[in-house]
Amino acid sequence: MYKFLNDKFAFEAKQIDKKVAKAEKWEDALVAMSEDKLEMLYRKMGGDTARLKPHHFVSYLFNRSNTPDFAKLFDDTLRDIALSNNDVFAVKTDGGAKVVLFDRVSEYIADESKRDAFCRAIINKLVEFSFERIFTQKFDFYATIFEYLIKDYNSNAGGKYAEYYTPHAVARIMAAILVPKRQRGKLRNKACYDPSAGSGTLLMNVAHAIGENRCSIYTQDISQKSSNLLRLNLILNNLVHSIPNVIQGNTVLHPYHRDGKDLKKFDYIVSNPPFKMDFSDFRDELDSQENKGRFFAGIPKAPAKAKDKMAIYQLFLQHIIHSLKPGGKAAVVVPTGFITAQSGIDKGIRKHLVEHKMLAGVVSMPSNIFATTGTNVSILFMDDSNKDKVVLIDASNLGEQVTVDKSKKTVLSTEEEQHIIDTFNAKQAVEDFSVAVSYGEIEAKNYNLSAGQYFDVRIEYVDITPKQFAEKMQDFTSNLDSLFAQSRELETEIKKQLAVLNYE
Numbered sequence: 001m002y003k004f005l006n007d008k009f010a011f012e013a014k015q016i017d018k019k020v021a022k023a024e025k026w027e028d029a030l031v032a033m034s035e036d037k038l039e040m041l042y043r044k045m046g047g048d049t050a051r052l053k054p055h056h057f058v059s060y061l062f063n064r065s066n067t068p069d070f071a072k073l074f075d076d077t078l079r080d081i082a083l084s085n086n087d088v089f090a091v092k093t094d095g096g097a098k099v100v101l102f103d104r105v106s107e108y109i110a111d112e113s114k115r116d117a118f119c120r121a122i123i124n125k126l127v128e129f130s131f132e133r134i135f136t137q138k139f140d141f142y143a144t145i146f147e148y149l150i151k152d153y154n155s156n157a158g159g160k161y162a163e164y165y166t167p168h169a170v171a172r173i174m175a176a177i178l179v180p181k182r183q184r185g186k187l188r189n190k191a192c193y194d195p196s197a198g199s200g201t202l203l204m205n206v207a208h209a210i211g212e213n214r215c216s217i218y219t220q221d222i223s224q225k226s227s228n229l230l231r232l233n234l235i236l237n238n239l240v241h242s243i244p245n246v247i248q249g250n251t252v253l254h255p256y257h258r259d260g261k262d263l264k265k266f267d268y269i270v271s272n273p274p275f276k277m278d279f280s281d282f283r284d285e286l287d288s289q290e291n292k293g294r295f296f297a298g299i300p301k302a303p304a305k306a307k308d309k310m311a312i313y314q315l316f317l318q319h320i321i322h323s324l325k326p327g328g329k330a331a332v333v334v335p336t337g338f339i340t341a342q343s344g345i346d347k348g349i350r351k352h353l354v355e356h357k358m359l360a361g362v363v364s365m366p367s368n369i370f371a372t373t374g375t376n377v378s379i380l381f382m383d384d385s386n387k388d389k390v391v392l393i394d395a396s397n398l399g400e401q402v403t404v405d406k407s408k409k410t411v412l413s414t415e416e417e418q419h420i421i422d423t424f425n426a427k428q429a430v431e432d433f434s435v436a437v438s439y440g441e442i443e444a445k446n447y448n449l450s451a452g453q454y455f456d457v458r459i460e461y462v463d464i465t466p467k468q469f470a471e472k473m474q475d476f477t478s479n480l481d482s483l484f485a486q487s488r489e490l491e492t493e494i495k496k497q498l499a500v501l502n503y504e
Contacts, residue, residue: 001232002078002102005050006058007131012049016041027059048240050085062127071106071115074123078102088240091227094249094256099224101231139208142236143168143201150199150229166198166272166333167369169412170379171205174270174331176421177360177381179209190215193266195251195273195319197221199229202270202331204237210268217242218266220251252315253282255323263294266323269330273316275375278307286315294322297348313338314345317380321352327385329360336364336376339449350447354439358384361391362449363420366399366410380449381424389436391424392451431455 013030014021023029030038031054042051054060056077064073082089082101090098105122106115134141147168179187187210194203197219207215217239221227227248234243247256257264280302287299295318300311313334320330338346339362353359360383367376376396398420399410412420422428427436435454445453464472 001235002081003058003126004131004235005081006052006056006126008049008135009045009052010130011132011135012045013041016044025059027054027057030054030057047088048235048238050081050089052081053084056081058123058126062123065120065123069116071119074119075104075106078105087244089231089235089243091231091243091246091248092256094220094247094254099227099248139204139212139237143204146199146201146204146233146236149232150201166201168201168205169417170272170333170365170369171201173363173417173420174202174379174381175205175209177424178206178268178270178329178331180425184209185211187211187214190267191218191264191325192216192268192270193218193257193264193323194269194271195220195255195323196271196316197230197246198223198226198272200233202272204233204239206268206270207237207239212238215268216245218245218257218264220247220249220256222248222250224248250282251319252279252312253285255319263323265325265328267325267328269320269324269328270332271316271320271330272333273313275311275313275335276309277312278302279310279312279315280307283310294319296322296352298345300345311345314349317349321349321358321382324358324382324384328382329384330380330382332380332382333377334380336378339364339378339380340453342446347447350449353382354442354447356384357387357439358382359390359439359442359449360386361393361424362451363393363424364396364451366396366412368401368408368410369399369412370409378449389427389438390442391427391434391436392449392454393420393424393434394432394451395420 010026014026017029020026020029030041033041038053045051061074061077064070067073079100079102086098086100089101092098106119109115109118190210192203192206192210192215194200197203198221200217200219203217203219207217217234219227219230221230227246230246231243234240234246245257249256255263259265283299283302286295291299295315297314297318300314302310317332317334317338320332324330339350341347360381362378362380364378365376369377381391395416398416399412401408401410403409423430423434429435432455433451435451437454441454442449
């Protein structure tokens with residue numbers, strides 16, 4: 001991150017000042033500038049570029065890497081950059097504290113005698129390359145890099161932070177359905193939200209579909225690690241202006257984003273919330289008068305023997321519905337069991353969506369689409385402006401199964417992704433794949449949102465002669481006679497056995 005910001009600053013400075021661009025070493029040209037000229041340069045830079053001073057440059061540290069207490073100089077430099085740019089790059093907690101951009105890196109090395117060498121090794125690596133040539137790249141380039149980074153991060157985290165990463169196939173499908181091609185380039189000033197943002201993969205895809213300069217991102221996530229990863233994702237994707245809207249905190253208990261006293265409403269909401277989690281320690285706090293409207297279908301109770309199985313996704317889902325603007329759209333990853341449950345909170349949520357006519361549809365995904373969980377998932381799409389047909393898609397038979405890090409994972413091809421997107425957006429009925437049904441039909445099916453419940457039952461007709469018909473009927477009669485005979489023999493045998501048991 002330090003090197004990225006350093007090179008982004010150099011890239012912007014060269015675009016603004018020809019002398020800097022032509023200098024043999026851009027650092028020397030900036031060091032030679034007066035404070036007034038440097039301040040003017042800062043003012044001309046974009047809002048997503050960190051303001052660096054000459055003693056912040058990588059080259060400055062490299063030239064002093066052999067001095068005593070280099071680790072302290074290294075850490076002080078990172079902290080100074082963070083504090084100098086705190087208004088733009090700091091993530092807030094739900095209590096109002098700021099999580100600055102950089103920690104003191106060397107303090108992670110327990111042996112103090114090795115800290116200088118550690119920081120020296122970092123600087124020696126950073127000075128060898130430049131990010132400048134990639135700053136003209138677009139979203140797909142950075143998305144691929146981030147996917148690589150987060151994959152490695154998760155593998156080292158023992159699965160604890162699996163929520164950070166949503167497969168790009170899922171993210172692309174969600175974004176392409178929420179923001180169809182016909183709407184791209186036409187939207188303005190849209191507020192996009194994820195109450196369990198993780199590293200922000202879903203939001204990055206939606207923001208790219210709308211246009212990074214046409215929307216603002218709002219997030220909350222309980223994990224500081226995920227908030228740091230999200231900040232990196234925003235910086236990579238030209239969404240630095242949204243970093244002040246990144247909140248680290250408990251969305252369910254302390255939702256942060258508000259308009260006055262009321263919770264803020266959003267144009268677009270995407271989320272892959274945790275499905276099961278023990279929230280028994282604050283469950284009763286949620287059961288308040290203030291939360292009656294937000295958790296309209298109820299709050300899950302804590303099972304006596306399996307508190308870690310508490311269905312926290314039900315709370316996130318209700319929070320999302322409550323946070324949606326009139327006419328707004330949302331896409332949420334849910335366990336597939338949610339779409340068919342015949343009682344309880346799940347059914348109450350589905351009934352609410354149908355009665356308020358704010359459903360767009362459901363896509364049931366293949367098993368193992370997430371390598372980190374065996375739970376079958378579906379994507380629930382909401383659209384408060386959709387008062388017509390609801391699209392239900394069964395994509396469970398699509399994809400190819402591969403093995404990733406000893407785990408089975410289903411991978412959709414580009415063509416299969418597009419087939420799902422095109423079918424949904426066209427509200428098309430495809431045999432054994434999709435249906436477009438009315439709200440009344442869903443109500444008649446007890447609010448079931450599984451596509452298979454609406455597929456037509458096909459009856460095949462074959463022309464046969466009267467003789468063939470008589471022969472088939474005779475076969476059926478003979479089979480029935482045989483079965484009845486076997487039944488009578490079994491009945492006689494059972495009675496004999498009962499008589500013996502009664503006698504004994």
